Amino acid sequence: MKDRNAKKALEESISRIVSVSITHELLSESGIVDVDIKILIERIADNGKDYLLExxxxxxxxxxxxxxxxxxxxxxxxxxxxxxxxxxxxxDGFKTKIMDI
Incomplete structure (x- = not known):
């Protein structure tokens, strides 16, 4: 993709999908219907660092x-x-990277 806006939109969509995936992963690991929200948010933060930061x-x-x-x-x-x-x-705080696709 050459359009920066399209790349950014794709990057944001991937991040959202991974966040939902993390939730379902935690649910399947625990085998119960409750999720530790701090662990969930920590994993989402790690995902944000991996996908959105240079x-x-x-x-x-x-x-x-x-x-x-x-x-x-x-x-x-x-x-x-x-x-x-x-x-x-x-x-808003940092210049984000654009993934090479």
Whole structure:
């Protein structure tokens, strides 16, 4: 792709899909219907670093706060919201990379 806007839209879509995937992965690992939201958000933050930040930047994303579980029916929505917050923070705070596709 040569269009920067198209690349950025694709990058953001991939990030959203991976966030939902992380949620389902946590659910399948635990074998229960509750998700530890702190672990979920930490994995989404790691995903954001991998997909949205330039690799040569020394930027760390820390998730602070207590751990707690939420019912799986809310986990996907929370994952998408967390992904948007992280993605917007990265977009607004740092120059993001454009993936080579």
């Amino acid at each position: 690799p040569n930047k020394n930027i760390d994303i820390k998730v602070l706060g207590n751990t707690f579980v939420v019912d799986s029916q809310y986990a996907t929505s929370i994952a998408l919201i967390a992904n948007e917050l992280i993605q917007n923070s990265i977009d």
